[in-house]
Amino acid sequence: xxxxxxxxxxxxxxxxxxxxxxxxxxxxxxxxxxxxxxxxxxxxxxxxxxxxxxxxxxxxxxxxxxxxxxxxxxxxxxxxxxxxxxxxxxxxxxxxxxxxxxxxxxxxxxxxxxxxxxxxxxx
Numbered sequence: 697x698x699x700x701x702x703x704x705x706x707x708x709x710x711x712x713x714x715x716x717x718x719x720x721x722x723x724x725x726x727x728x729x730x731x732x733x734x735x736x737x738x739x740x741x742x743x744x745x746x747x748x749x750x751x752x753x754x755x756x757x758x759x760x761x762x763x764x765x766x767x768x769x770x771x772x773x774x775x776x777x778x779x780x781x782x783x784x785x786x787x788x789x790x791x792x793x794x795x796x797x798x799x800x801x802x803x804x805x806x807x808x809x810x811x812x813x814x815x816x817x818x819x
Contacts, residue, residue: 713786740768
């Protein structure tokens with residue numbers, strides 16, 4: 697997904713944190729965040745670490761392992777990325793955990809997908 701450097705009317709959505717418009721407090725600044733969920737790959741991590749240790753460990757071992765190794769994946773993305781808008785108030789709120797933002801963004805994405813599927817079925 698390519699993010700454009702501007703936002704048009706069709707890109708505008710409610711703040712994923714509070715559910716209000718991103719300029720509800722008359723602030724002109726808001727954020728667009730794309731979140732991806734990853735899971736560590738223990739086998740890849742162990743393989744890379746073992747090779748680093750084989751080459752002496754530390755920074756020199758890591759450099760040699762990166763050149764000589766197979767560069768295994770250390771983590772895999774699961775699920776699709778979610779892009780959301782966040783008002784400045786919510787972005788500065790330390791009580792709004794990222795996991796809550798991800799869950800809300802996924803619900804919004806599901807609703808959009810359901811609406812598109814329903815539109816295709818009806819039209």
